[in-house]
Amino acid sequence: MKYIFGSATAHKFQGREHDVIIMSTVLDSSWSAEKGGGFVDEACLVNVGVSRARKQFVLVTDNELFQKNGHHVHELLRYIQYNTLDEHIINSQIVSVFDLLYKNYSNKLDTLKSKLLYRSRFMSENIIFTALKEILQEPNYSHYDIAEQVMLRNIIRETSRLDTREADFVNNGASIDFVIYNKQDKKCTLIIEVDGFEYHENNPEQLKRDAVKNSIPDKYAIHLLRLATNGREK
Numbered sequence: 001m002k003y004i005f006g007s008a009t010a011h012k013f014q015g016r017e018h019d020v021i022i023m024s025t026v027l028d029s030s031w032s033a034e035k036g037g038g039f040v041d042e043a044c045l046v047n048v049g050v051s052r053a054r055k056q057f058v059l060v061t062d063n064e065l066f067q068k069n070g071h072h073v074h075e076l077l078r079y080i081q082y083n084t085l086d087e088h089i090i091n092s093q094i095v096s097v098f099d100l101l102y103k104n105y106s107n108k109l110d111t112l113k114s115k116l117l118y119r120s121r122f123m124s125e126n127i128i129f130t131a132l133k134e135i136l137q138e139p140n141y142s143h144y145d146i147a148e149q150v151m152l153r154n155i156i157r158e159t160s161r162l163d164t165r166e167a168d169f170v171n172n173g174a175s176i177d178f179v180i181y182n183k184q185d186k187k188c189t190l191i192i193e194v195d196g197f198e199y200h201e202n203n204p205e206q207l208k209r210d211a212v213k214n215s216i217p218d219k220y221a222i223h224l225l226r227l228a229t230n231g232r233e234k
Contacts, residue, residue, distance in 0.1 A: 017052050017053075017054055018052065018053065018054065019053075019054045019055045019056070020053060020054075020055060020056045020057075020058070021050075021052050021053035021056070021057050021058070022058040022060065023057070023058070023059055023060065024060040024061070043072045045072075046072045046073060046076055050076070059076065059077070059080065061073065061077070093108075095108050095109060097109065097112060097127050097128070097131050098124060098127065098227075098229045098230075100112070100113055100116075100123070100127055101123055101124060101127070101229060112127070112130060112131065112134075115130055115134070116130050117129055117130045117133065119148060120148070122194070122196070124194050124196055124229045125148075125177060125178075125194050128177075128178065128192070128194050128227060129146070129148065129178065132146050132178065132180070132192075133146065136180075143182060143183055143184065144180050144181065144182060144183065144189065145180075145181060145183050146178055146179070146180055146181075147178070147179045147181060148177070148178055149175050149176070149177065150175060150176045150178075150179045150191075151173065151174070151175050151176075152169070152170045152174045152175060152176055152213075152216065153170050153171060153173075153174075155176070155179065155188050155191070155217075155222070156170050156216060156217075156220060159171070161219045161220065162216060162219065165212060166212055166215060166216050166219075169209075169212050169213065169216065170216065174213065176191045176192075176193065177192055177193050177194050178191070178192040178193075178194075179191050179192075180192070188222055189223075190222075190223050190224075190225060191217055191222060191223070191224050191225070192224075192225045192226075192227060193210075193213070193224065193225070193226045193227070194226075194227050194229065195210075195226050195227065195228045195229065196229050210226075214226075
């Protein structure tokens with residue numbers, strides 16, 4: 001079993017164990033992160049994270065920040081570096097495009113921000129639309145295009161495979177955030193939904209609607225990809 005938590009939830013995790021623990025310090029090298037480092041860099045938080053892993057412990061952090069300003073996390077980093085194989089230490093260059101939703105973000109996202117296409121009232125959708133347009137300009141994907149806010153009934157035109165609730169969902173104007181389709185035959189290849197935390201994960205009624213929407217493309221062998229703005233895989 002795998003469990004992922006940030007430093008803010010570590011206190012609640014005492015007394016529990018999982019096979020794999022992934023701990024994120026949820027901070028980078030920005031000025032505001034340096035000010036918040038004291039909260040994260042507590043001995044009890046680090047101890048809870050490490051001691052609750054039965055088989056594997058994974059630390060996701062900003063190495064530079066805690067090398068300069070940390071103590072307990074810094075010592076943990078040193079321990080990992082000196083007591084594990086190099087292949088187990090990964091210096092990732094990956095950042096979430098949804099970091100643009102916040103005040104502080106990696107300068108790696110500056111280029112994307114400068115190209116943002118404002119097509120929606122939701123910033124998260126503008127970010128994904130821009131990123132997808134960039135991807136589709138690559139030669140390997142040049143035969144695909146993207147459409148926004150597509151009615152589900154324009155994709156699922158024959159509803160015999162659906163139950164009554166699913167068919168009603170299609171016929172009552174449900175839409176998809178983004179559709180990737182083949183330019184030649186206009187066939188839908190992938191549908192993408194962008195899920196904000198407050199509107200989706202913190203909303204029981206929306207979760208029920210999401211479950212219905214998830215079941216529909218599956219019955220037609222159409223892949224649905226949900227992109228959560230809090231960065232967790234759906």
